[in-house]
Amino acid sequence: MKKLARWLLGVGVGLGVCPEAAAQTRPGEQAQVYTVTNGGEGVHFEIPQVRLSNAAVARRINRQLLRLVTDYSSAVDSTASPRRQLTQLARECCYDEESRVWLAAGSGLTGMTYEVLLNQNYLLSFQFQRSDQGLEQPGTSHLTFDLRTGRLLTLAELVADSPAQLERRLGYAISRRLRDELADVVATYGDSALITEVAQLYGITEWNTTPQRGLHLDTSPGANAGAEEAKVYPTEFALRPDALLLFYSIGMARLKFEFLPDETYVFPFARLRPRAILRPLLQARPVEKKAASKSK
Structure with a gap:
């Protein structure tokens, strides 16, 4: 009888679930966002990367996210792993090869952090905060992606306001x-x-x-x-x-x-x-x- 009661309660709970709670996120509707980071004295890069059911779309997005920082350098090997690319960028801006020490400030771009503002309904929107010469800059930059295609979206594609x-x-x-x-x-x-x-x-x-x-x-x-x-x-x-x-x-x-x-x-x-x-x-x-x- 106890087993039957538990089974009936389970059925009752299952039948009582509202449609909103039972709804499942469709594959690709959200991205799994993870961080690739590189650290050193005076250096701190946190760059997002994504995993999606469509690997080709994920690669397209990840390349664009990395380019947000690697485009500032001509010494970065774009065929290397993301972590390796950030290491190359960090050494170029903030490491003195002659004295073999990390510089306190460095030159040019010395850091980047991010925040996910939206990740649902096939839309992914980021905010980025950069640091130059070891100092956080006041303005932010932003990228918004279509998770179906991996394309960067424009403002005109989002709203019809002139x-x-x-x-x-x-x-x-x-x-x-x-x-x-x-x-x-x-x-x-x-x-x-x-x-x-x-x-x-x-x-x-x-x-x-x-x-x-x-x-x-x-x-x-x-x-x-x-x-x-x-x-x-x-x-x-x-x-x-x-x-x-x-x-x-x-x-x-x-x-x-x-x-x-x-x-x-x-x-x-x-x-x-x-x-x-x-x-x-x-x-x-x-x-x-x-x-x-x-x-x-």
Whole structure:
């Protein structure tokens, strides 16, 4: 009887599984991401590589990921293993062959780390942080792949919003953020010389130092920037499960990094015109939200 009861309970549990929980990830829909690394004094490279059911697609992606760092050197043997390529790159930038010591800083590219922003529904999006001469750089770079083909995707392949419209909306968002950042400088320091210097770093010639965070930033398709707002075409982009990320980094000397604003601008898919390649991702969101609410 105990065995029968356990069997019946097992059937009950099996029948009670919701479709969302029972759904399985299809082969190739997600990549298995692993890290190839090389370390030495003043050197640290972490480069992602992927495994997929389609080995040819995985090789195509892995070559492009390695080229993100190896293209900076003419001394790297592209036929060598990924770890060997990183070793060659590290020795070129940061090892003194004559004294046989690792240099504290090195020259050129001396490090790279990464973060996976999205890995589902045949889409894989990375963010990379580089170091030059041993110092981490403020701006990031990004790559987004189609896991079906291994191709790098362009922004136009992801959203149908026109370049001019995205340009206006990003420019408007940048202008609002920089003005709020400048207002914080005014409130925190109150030094007119410093305020003028930061305003110049931000490219602001006239400003209202009243913070505008209470105002809603409209990133909808119909949003229009004022005539004075900068128009910046988005060249850096990435994906996360709920939004398109656009990036704009302000160039400034390292001593001024405390005034460096966040480079990331979030545009929810609901306020964009996603193309067909994003539809499976959008359809997955309600399922994820429903599963999350049930687990609470």
